[in-house]
Amino acid sequence: MSHPPTEPNNNVPPAEGARAPHQDRKRPSPRMIIGGSAAALALVAGAFVGVSVLANDGVSETSPSVGTPPPPVSGAPSAPTSEPSPSEASSEPLPAAPTVFYEQAGPPAGSPLEVVEPMSVSVSDEQTGTVLPTGLVGISLEATDLANPQLSGDNPEIVTSLQGLGQPMLRFGGNAVDRRFFWTSSGEPLPAGLEGDKAHPVRAAGPADLERINTLLVAADATISLTVDLAHFDPARAADMAKHASNIFGDRLVGITVGNEPNGYPKTGLRPDDWWIEDYLAELKQYAEAMYAVAPDVAIVGPGTYSESWWEPFAQAEIPQEKILSFHHYPLSQCDGAQDPLGEPIMENLMAAPIHERAQDYRLQAMAPANAAGLNTWIPETGISACPGSNETTETHASALWTVDYALSAAELGIPRLSFHSSLITCQGGPPMSSICTGGEYLEPDGTFHERANWYGQSLVADLPTGWFLESSQQGGGLAYSYAVRHEDGSMSVILVNQNNPQTAAPTDVTITLPEGARTGVMTQMTGPSYGAHNETRIDGQPAPPIPAPERPSIPDFEPGTTEVTLPITAGTATVFTFTF
Numbered sequence: 001m002s003h004p005p006t007e008p009n010n011n012v013p014p015a016e017g018a019r020a021p022h023q024d025r026k027r028p029s030p031r032m033i034i035g036g037s038a039a040a041l042a043l044v045a046g047a048f049v050g051v052s053v054l055a056n057d058g059v060s061e062t063s064p065s066v067g068t069p070p071p072p073v074s075g076a077p078s079a080p081t082s083e084p085s086p087s088e089a090s091s092e093p094l095p096a097a098p099t100v101f102y103e104q105a106g107p108p109a110g111s112p113l114e115v116v117e118p119m120s121v122s123v124s125d126e127q128t129g130t131v132l133p134t135g136l137v138g139i140s141l142e143a144t145d146l147a148n149p150q151l152s153g154d155n156p157e158i159v160t161s162l163q164g165l166g167q168p169m170l171r172f173g174g175n176a177v178d179r180r181f182f183w184t185s186s187g188e189p190l191p192a193g194l195e196g197d198k199a200h201p202v203r204a205a206g207p208a209d210l211e212r213i214n215t216l217l218v219a220a221d222a223t224i225s226l227t228v229d230l231a232h233f234d235p236a237r238a239a240d241m242a243k244h245a246s247n248i249f250g251d252r253l254v255g256i257t258v259g260n261e262p263n264g265y266p267k268t269g270l271r272p273d274d275w276w277i278e279d280y281l282a283e284l285k286q287y288a289e290a291m292y293a294v295a296p297d298v299a300i301v302g303p304g305t306y307s308e309s310w311w312e313p314f315a316q317a318e319i320p321q322e323k324i325l326s327f328h329h330y331p332l333s334q335c336d337g338a339q340d341p342l343g344e345p346i347m348e349n350l351m352a353a354p355i356h357e358r359a360q361d362y363r364l365q366a367m368a369p370a371n372a373a374g375l376n377t378w379i380p381e382t383g384i385s386a387c388p389g390s391n392e393t394t395e396t397h398a399s400a401l402w403t404v405d406y407a408l409s410a411a412e413l414g415i416p417r418l419s420f421h422s423s424l425i426t427c428q429g430g431p432p433m434s435s436i437c438t439g440g441e442y443l444e445p446d447g448t449f450h451e452r453a454n455w456y457g458q459s460l461v462a463d464l465p466t467g468w469f470l471e472s473s474q475q476g477g478g479l480a481y482s483y484a485v486r487h488e489d490g491s492m493s494v495i496l497v498n499q500n501n502p503q504t505a506a507p508t509d510v511t512i513t514l515p516e517g518a519r520t521g522v523m524t525q526m527t528g529p530s531y532g533a534h535n536e537t538r539i540d541g542q543p544a545p546p547i548p549a550p551e552r553p554s555i556p557d558f559e560p561g562t563t564e565v566t567l568p569i570t571a572g573t574a575t576v577f578t579f580t581f
Contacts, residue, residue, distance in 0.1 A: 230259025397528025502572025
């Protein structure tokens with residue numbers, strides 16, 4: 001893994017949808033000590049949207065009631081297949097005390113070390129009723145990327161990038177699908193009326209492209225969700241795409257969306273000014289019936305909008321196939337902050353409590369009609385901001401910290417799929433919010449793929465085994481969030497997202513209280529030298545996914561059989577503690 005170049009990307013077009021010279025993409029030995037600000041693993045003996053989300057569009061002062069709980073996670077995103085093993089006292093003697101401990105990166109030299117209130121996390125054995133599924137985090141791309149030959153199982157660069165995200169869902173849609181994408185299974189010429197440019201060309205895709213994409217899905221153990229063009233009304237063409245996709249992808253095809261953000265069609269000229277929800281539902285029904293006739297097992301994922309008034313009508317729509325409610329979410333998309341200062345994409349808003357609280361409120365509002373109708377809720381397109389070009393949040397370590405918290409808090413609510421919008425345009429000059437990008441000069445890709453800071457946040461989350469969220473309580477810790485998950489094998493992960501400023505905040509004294517004595521306790525950690533550090537995010541001291549759990553060093557001073565661990569946690573980190581019992 002390597003990081004992309006850090007040249008400013010101020011010439012980026014509106015949001016649609018980044019590594020230095022190619023390096024060895026295999027994780028170095030975890031027994032390497034890394035100096036400087038990177039986390040070190042020390043051997044120590046017996047020691048240590050498309051469009052903006054408006055301020056009045058889904059943000060409330062208090063969390064709305066969900067009404068009914070989310071339905072069981074079914075289909076492609078795997079939920080745990082059995083209840084976790086009962087945690088009975090083991091008859092085996094406790095293991096010997098560990099001698100290899102994790103050594104964290106400390107605060108930067110010269111830090112004022114502002115004191116942070118100690119943090120206590122108490123974990124219960126009671127489940128919340130929601131699960132951490134496989135396939136939680138994925139990548140969203142433009143529909144035209146289906147025609148990109150780089151997306152192939154024969155390309156080890158993109159395969160490696162996707163494998164670092166567990167079993168991701170590749171979602172193809174974006175603004176391209178209704179503006180410059182054409183599906184044809186018979187080699188028809190591109191029709192008139194589709195408009196693109198050098199960075200965003202008009203492209204056609206056909207069955208051969210889907211066959212190539214399928215080789216990538218198999219190589220990366222990924223799933224796929226597609227979007228069909230609604231702007232150019234053609235249910236028969238959509239059904240033809242659905243038929244071929246279902247035949248080629250099989251169970252890896254987890255859903256199809258009809259149109260991208262149709263609530264914006266009148267504003268963007270894709271429909272008349274008086275076209276609205278009722279018209280969408282009438283057209284959706286025709287598409288759904290045509291696709292059901294040829295691919296009845298493929299769910300319709302929709303409405304894929306950023307306006308809450310569309311969610312309940314979709315949830316209540318009568319179509320023959322399974323439905324999954326979806327919406328798009330970019331929390332900091334008030335580009336100048338005039339209407340909503342807390343929605344402006346600036347660091348002050350990204351690393352602050354309101355973005356977490358408002359995201360919770362907004363997502364709960366979307367889930368309410370879905371839960372009432374017994375539907376799952378997905379967020380197939382998300383990111384920090386839909387504002388064009390670079391801003392002070394893009395490509396930063398803070399974006400990685402936000403990603404970890406956003407994904408885990410969504411899953412804890414009961415949302416089983418998130419796809420972070422990205423781009424296959426070159427890192428230089430391409431959309432800076434993208435978590436992956438291609439190497440080379442602007443619009444001249446050289447065949448390499450790179451991972452930006454936010455990719456590492458996705459990777460840390462994707463590495464967590466599936467399991468059940470547990471009830472837990474948190475006190476203190478400043479700007480920090482905690483989550484607890486019981487896995488199928490009976491082990492437990494406690495995740496701490498310490499968003500306190502790594503340049504100024506002292507390490508937080510953290511105490512974790514477990515429901516029973518732990519036999520072993522190990523840890524992995526994502527770090528960065530500052531909020532604004534560009535592509536300097538590391539996991540376990542390396543630009544790579546987390547160290548495999550069996551190879552991780554122990555929590556400092558961990559004692560087998562303990563029900564409580566206490567240690568300082570460096571600011572600006574996301575840490576996964578894993579315990580066995």
